[in-house]
Amino acid sequence: MLNILTHGDPAAPKLLIAHGLFGSGRNWNVIAKRLSDQYFVVCPDMRNHGSSPRFDTHSYFDMADDLAELLDGPSYVVGHSMGGKAAMVLALRHPELVKRLIVADIAPVTYRHTQSQHINAMRSVDLSAIERRSEAGKNLDPEVRDFLLQSLDVKEKRWLLNLDTLEAEMPKILSFPEVSGSYDGPALFLSGADSDYVQPEHRPAIKNLFPNAHFAKLRDAGHWLHAQKPREFEAAVRAFCV
Structure with a gap:
């Protein structure tokens, strides 16, 4: 259903990248092309973004189910900001589809700022x-x-x-839904060292849902860590998704 951009050999291990609010799959072209030497990289436009269909809803359950349709087996999943929350819900609802999870600069909590x-x-x-x-x-x-x-x-x-729809659903985008269970697979919460999106007080909530979570920061990077430090972000993906 979602519009997707793909890079690499379809026979290679699949790596899905979910972009953040107001973004698109092509925002990730530079990193995706570099990673395509090792992975089959799939970069969707999330619903209500880019060339993907428009809907009246924009919940994380919706987005997680959209992403699940793109996966036919255990895959590496990377998500930034809104896409990170969608990736978390995907892992919690469909753990069999997520081999390893990388969440970029977001936590499973409600944020007070608005967009x-x-x-x-x-x-x-x-x-x-x-x-x-x-x-x-x-x-x-x-x-x-x-x-x-x-x-x-x-x-x-x-x-x-x-x-x-994005305006009407902004409260859902800023929050994180009630999801039962946990994802026991390897999860990396990768943050920008200069960002305030992932705080120490968020770690209990993260560990409750992702007991095998690891934490790392990219120096001299803020919320847009993949754009500010693309080579370092790429290196973190390669090191974790093995």
Whole structure:
């Protein structure tokens, strides 16, 4: 169902990468192409993102089930931020499909910050007057401008995001659902050393659901650790997914 980009030999071990909020599978092209020498890398557009279908719902159960449809056996699973929460729920609901799990800079907790301001900023762009992607960036937060603009289809003058559903479902995106059981397989919680998304007080919740969890940080990286330190992120994936 999801639109996917693939890299590498389909006969190689499968590695699924789930992107974060407002992202797309192609955000991961550089890392995915480098990893494709060892893995068959699958990078989906999550529901309500990119070229994947639009829905009225955006729960982590929805997203986990979407990801499960892409896996036909035990696979390596990597997820960042929103995609990390979806990957966690996938591992908890379908442990037989997850050989090893890497969760990038997110914890199974509810966060207080919201991302609705970015939705409002994207809506405020007069797309009818846009001829070049750079022209749309004036209203956007400089810290995430380039990232958000990757989801702008200038030719069709539309955002490749279901902004209405993402706004309506923001409370679900910020939270983490009640999930029974645990995932006993190897799990790596990889964080940016400069990020505040994964705190020491989150570890009991992580260990409760993922008793075999390991923790590591990338130096001089924040929440967007894979974009800020791509080679280090790639090396961590290769070291863990063996």
